[in-house]
Amino acid sequence: MKKITNYLILSAVSFFMISCSKSDDKPVANNISLHFNNTFKNNSIVLGGATSTDATVNTSAEDQVHHLSELKYVVSNIRLVKVDGTEIPYNVNDLDKGATVVNQAKPASLDYLLTNIPVGEYRQLKFGLGVKQEINMLDQVRFPVFYAAAGANDTDMMWQWATGYRFTKIEGFYASDNKAFQVHTGSTLNGEGGKPETYTQGVDAYRDITLDLTATALVGANSPKITIKADFDKLLSGKTKVILTSKNAITPSLHSSMDAMQVFVNNIGGEGKDDKTGMFSIERVENN
Numbered sequence: 635m636k637k638i639t640n641y642l643i644l645s646a647v648s649f650f651m652i653s654c655s656k657s658d659d660k661p662v663a664n665n666i667s668l669h670f671n672n673t674f675k676n677n678s679i680v681l682g683g684a685t686s687t688d689a690t691v692n693t694s695a696e697d698q699v700h701h702l703s704e705l706k707y708v709v710s711n712i713r714l715v716k717v718d719g720t721e722i723p724y725n726v727n728d729l730d731k732g733a734t735v736v737n738q739a740k741p742a743s744l745d746y747l748l749t750n751i752p753v754g755e756y757r758q759l760k761f762g763l764g765v766k767q768e769i770n771m772l773d774q775v776r777f778p779v780f781y782a783a784a785g786a787n788d789t790d791m792m793w794q795w796a797t798g799y800r801f802t803k804i805e806g807f808y809a810s811d812n813k814a815f816q817v818h819t820g821s822t823l824n825g826e827g828g829k830p831e832t833y834t835q836g837v838d839a840y841r842d843i844t845l846d847l848t849a850t851a852l853v854g855a856n857s858p859k860i861t862i863k864a865d866f867d868k869l870l871s872g873k874t875k876v877i878l879t880s881k882n883a884i885t886p887s888l889h890s891s892m893d894a895m896q897v898f899v900n901n902i903g904g905e906g907k908d909d910k911t912g913m914f915s916i917e918r919v920e921n922n
């Protein structure tokens with residue numbers, strides 16, 4: 635009888651240990667990868683110089699032929715929304731850990747990994763196009779990694795005349811004679827150059843993007859991949875139809891009118907009220 639009792643106790647302990655082991659094996663977090671597919675309508679963009687025969691050519695709503703030689707933008711303030719409405723922020727106040735520069739010339743930058751995302755079912759993705767006002771400053775001490783990435787020679791996502799970052803840097807050529815154009819956007823300051831005490835907020839170019847997922851992203855045993863389409867046809871053919879000219883195709887300066895830049899910002903990022911998607915949409919969700 636004693637042997638039988640010992641056997642039963644041993645069996646019970648073994649069962650308890652196995653049950654605990656199985657319980658402990660359940661993940662509490664996993665990763666989500668974001669992939670950015672930059673397009674003209676449904677064609678992925680290939681960059682090229684003025685006379686490139688390989689560059690993806692687009693025709694705007696106003697019949698203006700154009701192609702791009704440079705395409706960069708900042709993504710930050712990322713948040714994921716569960717099916718129950720719970721919002722999970724991802725390093726929203728840390729540009730080193732929660733922001734990236736998407737650069738079409740660098741394929742590796744088109745993928746951004748979100749780590750340690752809590753297990754759950756997610757239905758929505760939110761992020762900022764640009765950097766929110768509270769942390770939009772060139773702070774090499776606080777955010778050395780992002781500062782270095784944004785300021786690199788082949789990136790150059792900093793204003794030379796202000797204290798913040800460029801949010802988008804889009805350059806290319808238009809018309810049959812390949813005239814150059816530049817569309818650089820970012821929040822601006824009014825005031826006297828070199829006198830921070832006189833600065834006040836000018837154009838607020840930051841846009842908060844909200845995208846409904848095409849399928850529920852299941853984080854747990856799965857590590858989902860979300861493909862985000864950014865349709866740069868909207869640059870000229872968004873809600874406001876733009877015709878590039880020598881006046882609106884240059885980088886705005888601190889003291890110039892910001893009307894032209896505001897049009898481009900609203901076309902690609904939405905105006906922030908009725909339109910919170912701009913050029914962005916969810917192409918697909920893969921629960922791998």
